[in-house]
Amino acid sequence: GxxxxxxxxxxxxxxxxxxxxxxxxxxxxxxxxxxxxxxSGKGPQFIIDIRSNMDKRQGQRxxxxxNKTVKHLSLxxxxxxxxxxxxxxxxxxxxxxxxxxLTFGSGTQLTVxx
Amino acid sequence: xxxxxxxxxxxxxxxxxPVTLRCHQTENHRYMYWYRQDPGHGLRLIHYSYGVKDTxxxxxxxxxxxxxxxxxxxxxxxxxxxxxxxxxxxxAIRRDVNTEAFFGQGTRxxxx
Numbered sequence: 001g002x003x004x005x006x007x008x009x010x011x012x013x014x015x016x017x018x019x020x021x022x023x024x025x026x027x028x029x030x031x032x033x034x035x036x037x038x039x040s041g042k043g044p045q046f047i048i049d050i051r052s053n054m055d056k057r058q059g060q061r062x063x064x065x066x067n068k069t070v071k072h073l074s075l076x077x078x079x080x081x082x083x084x085x086x087x088x089x090x091x092x093x094x095x096x097x098x099x100x101x102l103t104f105g106s107g108t109q110l111t112v113x114x
Numbered sequence: 115x116x117x118x119x120x121x122x123x124x125x126x127x128x129x130x131x132p133v134t135l136r137c138h139q140t141e142n143h144r145y146m147y148w149y150r151q152d153p154g155h156g157l158r159l160i161h162y163s164y165g166v167k168d169t170x171x172x173x174x175x176x177x178x179x180x181x182x183x184x185x186x187x188x189x190x191x192x193x194x195x196x197x198x199x200x201x202x203x204x205x206a207i208r209r210d211v212n213t214e215a216f217f218g219q220g221t222r223x224x225x226x
Contacts, residue, residue, distance in 0.1 A: 043217030
């Protein structure tokens with residue numbers, strides 16, 4: 001499939017190391033956040049989410065941290081594996097009129113080195 | 115893929131022709147979204163729907179219209195396709211505002 005990461009920020013890590021991917025969000029009214037992983041030629045896949053009443057949430061090998069003061073999210077991947085190589089996006093759910101938009105950041109290309 | 119089907123998966127069309135992309139879901143989710151994805155821009159929201167006949171614009175809605183006449187289908191129409199609309203289009207569905215969105219496999223549209 002076509003690469004969508006040609007101009008994205010990149011992060012290269014050694015296999016087995018921990019990865020930290022950062023994201024700044026824009027709207028202080030956003031109250032729900034999601035991290036997605038996208039492999040080449042596929043649609044984004046859900047990794048983990050967090051609500052604004054939390055500052056940390058853990059999943060299997062992944063942790064999301066939320067700092068509402070500076071409107072910053074991070075995704076930590078423990079013991080990074082070759083299969084983790086992908087583009088990672090954060091998304092924020094924010095009010096828009098009577099409904100809610102789901103808006104994505106620009107993404108980070110993670111490359112896991114052998 | 116969480117009961118989402120996008121059609122067609124690939125399309126090549128000429129400038130000035132109308133194009134309709136279809137998103138079909140079997141999950142009975144309330145929210146449906148159309149995004150486009152281009153190199154260096156990530157996913158940009160075109161339009162979204164929060165119920166049958168309830169739609170709203172996203173950040174890049176110019177040149178696009180949508181319709182949702184029943185829960186399961188969300189159509190994206192390019193009334194007169196331009197080369198700048200060459201992109202990969204993704205549909206997403208969401209049960210409610212505090213749940214994750216599930217994505218379709220995408221439609222690659224080329225306008226020549």
